[in-house]
Amino acid sequence: MAVNEHFKAFRTATKLGWQIESNWTDPLLFAVYSVIKPVAASLILVFMYLVITRGKTGTELFAYIYVGNAFYIFVGNVLFGISWVIHDDREHYEMLKYIYLSPIRIYIYLLGRGMAKLFVSAISVAIALVFGALFLKVPLGLFEIDYPYLFGALLIGLAGIIAFGIILAGVCLITARHSGGISEAIAGAFYLLCGVVFPLDVLPGWAQAIGRALPSTYWIEAMRRAALGEKIIGVSQLLGRLSEGELLLVLLGTTIGLVIFSHLFFKWAEQRARHRGLLDQRTNY
């Protein structure tokens, strides 16, 4: 299959994903919807912090928590966005079998559908960061951000999250009613174990060990370093020991491993789903 045909399939899947995400309402309401959710999620943390510190926000810990939480929006949305496609297209729209019958690669289709979620997430992250900088004294200076490091780490990190999404899509192919639960469980586990909203050091030792094995831990830390600079290095003793370059290397290594594993796992799950006739199952869940 020619590259331009892959691109055409990818573009169509992205367009379809975007339509499903956004055309349930008018653009204005959709814009309001896109703003309210991330801001409200961030404000929960802000008020938790304000209640304890009695109104003080300009600290390193606050910036650490806020920025970690903002970038985490990608994790939950992209994981759910990619894996839910299998369930939605198989059970709800009953289209999955036709996708397999058409001359496109399922990978391309999943990536395209996930792209719409990624785009919505990017807007949410940007809104949360701008809100933090403008109203909550989060020290995000436009000219202080290390943009090459930010975009490099962002791309590697997103590749890792997409790989996790593909693994979950594989799980959804061979299960009937766990799609939502599994992706939420993985996203929730990342939120807790990767130290998204607190320094990893406050977790018990066994949980720290799991957190240190997950690529998202290094990704979130790398995003914080790129956005906030050296100010936050002392907040986590554990991750503070790693330099920016070391963080990026660990992230790259674990992401490559994850991408390979996700490919092998998805192929296995797909094979199993075909053998067991699961590609067009409908269970009303």
Place this chain on the structure above:
Amino acid sequence: MRASALSTNLRAIWARAYVRVVGANRELSWLFFDTFLPLLGTAAYVFIYKAMQAPPEFTGFVILGGAMTAYWMNVLWNMASQFYWEKEMGQLELFLIAPISPMAILLGMALGGMFMTTVRAGAVLILGSLIFGVKFTVQQPLMLALIFFLTMAALYGLGMLFASLFMLYGREAWHLSNLLQEPVYLLSGFYFPVRGLGFWVAAAASLIPLTLGLDGIRQLAFGGRGWGFIPPEWELAILALLSIAFISFARRALRLMEELGKREGRLTLRWQ
């Protein structure tokens, strides 16, 4: 209402509740996810307070808030959006042509949902309290039970109202339920005392029954009157009023939306 109609409606309430009471607990993986998932998020919030070296009662506040999220999720996804799912599966028209009041269906959904969720919320509360060593100092247990009961009545009354209003929605129902998660966690003070939002915002947020319910339970279960918004006695009275108001609004809204749906032919639309 004649005796036979009453008995038919009571049977309808039981039948709709039965599906939730028995059916939901048959899928054990869901029981696991519904307990495990709120615990993960709740644990993260506990660790934020630990990182901030907050007073120990805040761990209890968070665990209680985490347990109560199960009720709000149930109201959003299994009450408000329920008629959307029923429409997708072709059940809504069956409910409406059956010789019963649609309110019986809503009440059955609410009672079944309340039972199903209490099992999950209880598990989160017990496990969370054990894991993080939460200490309860319960004052006035009767008042505490009354506040909880009236919170449930008002909350599921609100759920019945939402179900009526959402009845004609297609995918909007899914998105609106999604939208009402985080903002309500924020406004109702699921993870911090609602007083922290300031008096007027907290007063406006009191229209959501969980705001006053959570605040009252926290004051009575953790001796946290210093963090309370208004006295629990007032909260009890307001919750009683909210219960009556929401259930009666739900009844009117249901009648209105059913009529509108029939006129516009939207009661049987799928894949909107």
